Amino acid sequence: MIAIPQGTVAQWTALADRFRAIGLTSAWIEEQEKSIGRFPAAFGTDWLRLQFEVSDEPAALALRMLTRDEPVSTAQAIRALGEESFAFARDCSLIEETAKGWRSPLRLSLLDSLYILADRPEETADNVMGVGTTTALLARASYPDQRVESALDLGCGGGVLALLLARAADRVVGTDLNARAIEMARVNAMLNGIANAEFRVGDWYSPVVGERFDLIVSQPPFLPLRDDQEKVVYLHGGRTGDEMARLVVKEMPGYLTENGVGFVLADMVSTPEGVTALVSSEMVDLEVDAAVYCAQAHRQRDRRWWDEAYRTVEHLRRCGVTEVRLTLMVVGAGDGQPLVVAAERWGQIDRGLIDSLWVAGTAADWLEQRARVVPGTTMEGECPLGEKVRLWTLRSGRRSLRANPQVGDGILDLIRWVTRGETLGSCLGGLSESDREKALGVVDQLVRHEILEMI
Ligand SMILES: C[S@@+](CC[C@H](N)C(=O)[O-])C[C@H]1O[C@@H](n2cnc3c(N)ncnc32)[C@H](O)[C@@H]1O
Structure with a gap:
């Protein structure tokens, strides 16, 4: 089992300071990753690896050793971490020397x-x-x-x-x-x-x-x-x-x-x-x-x-x-x-x-209100097998989160039913406890997807 490296607060914060000083930041990593965007995905990954391999920048060397499991030489490890943090990382086994050079048995992420x-x-x-x-x-x-x-x-x-x-x-x-x-x-x-x-x-x-x-x-x-x-x-x-x-x-x-x-x-x-x-x-x-x-x-x-x-x-x-x-x-x-x-x-x-x-209420609070379908909601039927309609899609265009639930006949019946009654409570009143809970859950989802609204 790989031991977890031990050190004092001062040693750990000095290491993090070193990372910042050499520019090993998530912004820098994002920048590197963005630069491969023009290549097809499979080739881009190899290109990035090559970029890091040929770079002698301390941040690239630290990333190779600590994140990417690609060993570096002693001189490169010291160039990356500085004498003091190199000694700390070595002594607490955050990095170890292998036949191919220094690498970490752990992985650093940012x-x-x-x-x-x-x-x-x-x-x-x-x-x-x-x-x-x-x-x-x-x-x-x-x-x-x-x-x-x-x-x-x-x-x-x-x-x-x-x-x-x-x-x-x-x-x-x-x-x-x-x-x-x-x-x-x-x-x-x-x-x-x-x-x-x-x-x-x-x-x-x-x-x-x-x-x-x-x-x-x-x-x-x-x-x-x-x-x-x-x-x-x-x-x-x-x-x-x-x-x-x-x-x-x-x-x-x-x-x-x-x-x-x-x-x-x-x-x-x-x-x-x-x-x-x-x-x-x-x-x-x-x-x-x-x-x-x-x-x-x-x-x-x-x-x-x-x-x-x-x-x-x-x-x-x-x-x-x-x-x-x-x-x-x-x-x-x-x-x-x-x-x-x-x-x-x-x-x-x-x-x-x-x-x-995250609207304030939940279905249980809406029992005294009437439900209606949000104006502008559209319903599209799909016949994937060229037969009768198998899938209905309800779309509500009001919010940036566009609802697009693929619904079965059960949900359409529920919508028809809860929009006909005087109040949501009167519609659900006759149901058993567990059916009611299930129906309330679906009504809640439909409201949050802006298919139904309470008036
Ligand atoms: C998928 S990882 C998520 C780790 C981290 N929170 C993240 O978002 O990257 C799930 C974590 O749940 C922990 N875990 C699994 N079963 C657990 C339990 N019964 N009680 C507490 N933690 C548990 C695992 O050890 C693991 O660290």
């Missing part, structure tokens, strides 16, 4: 102006996840416009979201089941000179029982666990993948302050009877989703890659899953349904958009 150390991605039991593309999405969606008093990062991994939120909150707690992740997060707090973030080991909410927070973020593990696989703590979220996310969302209201808000990002699955299946804008084929994750795990597009992807698809089919969607769920302190935003809107999602969608 997000905004944060430096985050984590494990290189491997399917080992206590592997610590650093910064992924989904981490960055969750960070953008949840970062508050105004300062908050307290924030919680559940399943914090290397601590990236907690440390980011430490700038916007007086007090932050990060929790993780993996003790190695918590140790790494503490090191990252020192590396970034952050003193108002505290890290605790434990199962989801157990380390914070009895506490409430203004802001909670979580990206639980969300890959499905097949019968032939060993569970990896940071990857697998139960048989269908979304079991952890459901648990985290369900318990969340009890840990939020009155006006608090929580954000959970995960792949959510759609089953024929699931509510998400009813309002399933932008669900993704199982094949596509499985292929994307396998592509990340297996760089070579060989037979093994396809086999893995298809095994996962078959497994999900056996579990009754029909589609998957990377989903951002926004949870309030009350008992309303979470606001569900399809995360395929990558570029658009930021806290401003979320706040504009």
Whole structure:
């Protein structure tokens, strides 16, 4: 097992100062990545690697050694880190000498102006996840416009979201089941000179029982666990993948302050009877989703890659899953349904958009009101097989988040029904408790997608 490097606050902050001094910043990395935009994707990656290989800039050398696992010579390592930080990195085993030169057994990632150390991605039991593309999405969606008093990062991994939120909150707690992740997060707090973030080991909410927070973020593990696989703590979220996310969302209201808000990002699955299946804008084929994750795990597009992807698809089919969607769920302190935003809107999602969608009420508060279809909503039928209409698409053009749910007959009947009654409550009154809850959930989604409105 790779030991987590130990050092004093002064040594870690000197290292981060060195990174800044040599221009190793996320802005610089973005600049490098942008420069390859004119090449086709496959060639662009090779081009970038060559660029770093031929560059003698200290930032490029540090990136090769600490991020890209491409060893550099002793002279180059010293050029990158300076004598003092080189000695520190060597002595605490942040870097090690191999036959090919100096490299780090860990991986440094950058997000905004944060430096985050984590494990290189491997399917080992206590592997610590650093910064992924989904981490960055969750960070953008949840970062508050105004300062908050307290924030919680559940399943914090290397601590990236907690440390980011430490700038916007007086007090932050990060929790993780993996003790190695918590140790790494503490090191990252020192590396970034952050003193108002505290890290605790434990199962989801157990380390914070009895506490409430203004802001909670979580990206639980969300890959499905097949019968032939060993569970990896940071990857697998139960048989269908979304079991952890459901648990985290369900318990969340009890840990939020009155006006608090929580954000959970995960792949959510759609089953024929699931509510998400009813309002399933932008669900993704199982094949596509499985292929994307396998592509990340297996760089070579060989037979093994396809086999893995298809095994996962078959497994999900056996579990009754029909589609998957990377989903951002926004949870309030009350008992309303979470606001569900399809995360395929990558570029658009930021806290401003979320706040504009976060309308005050929830379906349970609208029972005394009448529902009507938002004027201007259009309905288009599709006949993919040239027979009778199979898919209806409802579009509402009022907001920047354009609703585009593909709906079945069930949802059309529900719309007809709830728009005919005197009040929403009178329509739903005769239903059983569980049917009513389901219908309210769908009405809530339709309102948030601006298909229905309360008048
Ligand atoms: C997908 S990673 C997310 C890491 C980081 N928060 C991010 O967004 O990049 C999921 C994290 O949840 C943690 N985790 C898994 N099961 C957990 C549990 N039962 N309680 C607390 N944390 C858990 C894992 O150790 C891992 O760090």
